[in-house]
Amino acid sequence: MQKPSAGKITIDDDVIFDGKVTLTAEQLRRKRQDIGMIFQHFNLMSQKTAEENVAFALKHSGLSKEEKKAKVAKLLDLVGLADRAENYPSQLSGGQKQRVAIARALANDPKILISDESTSALDPKTTKQILALLQDLNQKLGLTVVLITHEMQIVKDIANRVAVMQDGHLIEEGSVLEIFSDPKQPLTQDFISTATGIDEAMVKIEKQEIVQHLSENSLLVQLKYAGASTDEPLLNELYKHYQVTANILYGNIEILDGTPVGELVVVLSGEKAALAGAQEAIRQAGVQLKVLKGGQ
DSSP states (O other): OOOOOSSEEEETTEEEEESSBOSOHHHHHHHHTTEEEEESSOOOOTTSOHHHHHHHTTTTSOOOHHHHHHHHHHHHHHTTOGGGTTOOGGGSOHHHHHHHHHHHHTTTOOSEEEEESTTTTSOHHHHHHHHHHHHHHHHHHOOEEEEEOSOHHHHHHHOSEEEEEETTEEEEEEEHHHHHHSOOSHHHHHHHHHHHTHHHHHHHHTTSHHHHTOOTTEEEEEEEEEGGGGGSOHHHHHHHHHOOEEEEEEEEEEEETTEEEEEEEEEEESOHHHHHHHHHHHHHTTOEEEEEEEOO
């Protein structure tokens, strides 16, 4: 929609822009047909029914009237609105309007669907329903969905790769598992801390008696683990091999892109040499360890 000023744009192995537009106007139009878009605001025409709003995207498709009607019916059924074809936008809920917008965006069989803050205006329940629909479309149609969002919960729920932007620059990218388990950049770390709730938890943890008066033979540590390491009885092993006890003050585990990821804040207590051995054993088990506070 906007002419880029610098950089390089590659879509589906085709270089679209490299300091200058590399395609003819006709090639660019065809490439744009491979990309659908939905926004926070649904941009539906109020005087047209759901069916007519979707059909509008097929105006220059070359399909016959009957083919257009059949395709619109199929698209509305795909987004769960087969029974709302004759309804006007004013008769639809926010979630239903967004479903119409999604159907319209899919009208020309795009390879990519760009979702620009498409759930920002929706309530939490409807947001989950729309995200589930996008995930379903991704799997059913082989559709690449590019989510533009500031809500990390959305990223956790359905994304499999993440790119973090700051001031127009890409500062970090990777799988959801990589980004959430080991963020590198300060901005990404802030996002992840907010999304996991660890910052809020730490405020409460630091007020606890056991932390404020941490004994000399104790350490307050933060553990982060992912994948197979979540299945290991690590804390039991610390006591068995090093006689180091673990008092769990905070714990969280969730599934990211099919992989369990966890975080613990614990007080480890034991002899000095045993604590050193326990820390090394934790790291050897593939668990990230950060000492937050040592006993006085």
